[in-house]
Amino acid sequence: MGIEMARIAFILLCHKDPKGVVAQARRLTASGDYVSIHFDGRANPGDFDLIREALADNPSVVFAQRRWKCGWGEWSLVGATLEAVRAAVAAFPQATHFYMLSGDCMPIKSAEHAHAFLEAEDCDYIESFDFFESDWIKTGFKEERLVYRHWFNERTQKWLFYTSYELQKRFGLERRVPADIQVMIGSQWWCLRRQTVEKVLDFCAARTDVMRFFSTTWIPDETFFQTVVPHVVPRKEIRSRTLTYLIFTDYGMPVTFHNDHYDLLMGQNYLFARKISPEAIRLRERLGALWAASGVHFPISNEAGGLFRFLTARGRIGRRFGQRFWEAEGSLGRDNTLLLVVSKKWHVAKRLTAAIRAQAAIPAVDFVFNELDAHLPDLGGVETTVEKRDRHRRALIRLLFQQFESHRLVLCLDPSALPLIQDLTSDKADTRLLLIDSRFDDDYLRGHIARVGLAGSETASEVIERLLPMVRADLEHEAERLRDLDFAALHSIAPWRSPEQNAAQLARFLDVPAETALALARTEYLFSD
Incomplete structure (x- = not known):
């Protein structure tokens, strides 16, 4: 059984490109949807002022009350998301779905198609795999993400991060996962129904022990929502997938899409894609126009992942994808x-x-x-x-x-x-x-x-x-x-x-x-x- 009249509140986390953020917010709200913006507290204050001023007269845009200073792998990313979610829940009572987006995302379907897609089935879309049993984490820390406390940023405070970890390991300062919680893991790009989001916020208020636990785990944006949602929603109502399309190279980097990827992106069974190159002006224009279009038919081919693997594995050179990027002997770019x-x-x-x-x-x-x-x-x-x-x-x-x-x-x-x-x-x-x-x-x-x-x-x-x-x-x-x-x-x-x-x-x-x-x-x- 589906949902009547889907209206989406987009949870937009961003830290740069104020003009792009404004354009994205205007595009998404023009389709009758909503946007809740969290702009990184570390970012340029002038950029934030520009965004607020440009969107001040748009009743379908709200801003997170607290701006977190975000860092990769930190709880701050989850804190920022929750702040934007709370603002959206309060400001937009008609929103039926809450969809996580970044500033690098663009729609690859029309709003008409996206609404019909969400109305077709009453469920949540969030990757949710067992943390310990799945092979979602390919290399590096696994159990260590959870059983040790992580107070420092691995990227900017590397010595403190690893010294703290080594001291806890040496003195046996491991901790247990809260007894009634099964830790899950998956992509941070989710789309949740309103009732699910409200249950998650109620859980946050009631379970301070779980909040304390996740606040010192490492990379909690890949585990917090992925764990809490299956805890508060029946498994049969969860589709363990993301609606945002992204491909990773075998070097762990997200593939960037360019002007000649329009047809390929349209053919994927997703609603949005990341990352769209900032230089792909024509692609951005076409995808922006696509979101506002009506009556467009989308034949789903889903060939992008296989095509990418074929072209890169064979080391072929083409306009879509060239050699494995670290093997390429090509130029750094004539324009650079x-x-x-x-x-x-x-x-x-x-x-x-x-x-x-x-x-x-x-x-x-x-x-x-x-x-x-x-x-x-x-x-x-x-x-x-x-x-x-x-x-x-x-x-x-x-x-x-x-x-x-x-x-x-x-x-x-x-x-x-x-x-x-x-x-x-x-x-x-x-x-x-x-x-x-x-x-x-x-x-x-x-x-x-x-x-x-x-x-x-x-x-x-x-x-x-x-x-x-x-x-x-x-x-x-x-x-x-x-x-x-x-x-x-x-x-x-x-x-x-x-x-x-x-x-x-x-x-x-x-x-x-x-x-x-x-x-x-x-x-x-x-x-x-």
Whole structure:
């Protein structure tokens, strides 16, 4: 038995692209549906003000009362979702369904089709597989997600996260899952009926013990709703699937859809899809128009998953999908500009990238091929080891362009990495070099000798003194080898030049206004040791 007159309250979690959020909210509410927005508390306040102002006169839009500062793998994502759900339940009494969406999602069916689909069967759509028995988790932590307490963010507080885990493990501080709860796991993209959502909120209010338990589990957005819904709703009323279409590569990254995927997406038995490339303007326009269309017939083929596996497994090259992306020898993109900051003194380069992030609005990462903590965004596991990054260097850089949604990227390299520099400068992308010239005094050289293991704490001082001129000559030779490449787009800054001279080099290297370049050149203690 179905539901009469489905009306959807979309729970929209987002953290960027305010114009896209506004367009999405207007599109979804134009079909008679509702939108409840949670905009990340860490995001740009100006972006949030823009969204609120643009949607202020839309009675079908509501905002979460509390804005959580969200972090991947944290309870904050569940807290933000619950906040948006509570706002929607209170504001939209006529909503029959509550549908989780992100800013990267787009409809792949008409609203007319989506309403008819939800009206056809009285059920909830949420992936819900047994946490311990299923193979939903392929690698990494499994039981450890639950039996240990996780207070820290694995991405931004890696040392605290793993130290806390190791201490709990060493001292046997495991905990039990609440006795009457069967933990389930699945995709965070669900669509639930109103009565189910109300039961979930009642459960949250009544079972503070379960809330406490999940608040310190790891990646609870894959387990909380997936566990609670089967606890409050009969299993026969749950369809263990998502209505949002997404494909993962065998490297664990979600596939991004482009302009030539329109027909393929329409043929899938889903209502929405993620991720739609921000550059796929034509696809976004067509899908936006599709949501408002009426009388459209959708022949369901469901071939996308099989087609994707066929094309990637065979390593074929085509417009839809090319080789496995980490095997591709292709370009970083003719339209992209890769800005390489080359410096022996890493602390100087990192001061510059910090200033660029703050003042030039250009994405900038640090020594990604040398250090784990390099201001990388979450890339779904590609970034977890330095070795993996170097092995799949072009794939990593392409992902960074996509993740930052930018055609420009600053990246730091050590001048000793000459083969890597030559590899990147030979690409079809617009690649530029900025060499940070340095003087190497004796104190710096002694520290460098210790860091690279040329000498230890027991090494005689006279041995170190004999090493100093050799190491100095070696470091200076690295910079000379770089100059010998005679690379056309080589720029340089140095502590012995004036801020105005350095600013002229920075302006050309970054393509920024003279005043921005001068502000960067005048960064406090930029060249200090």
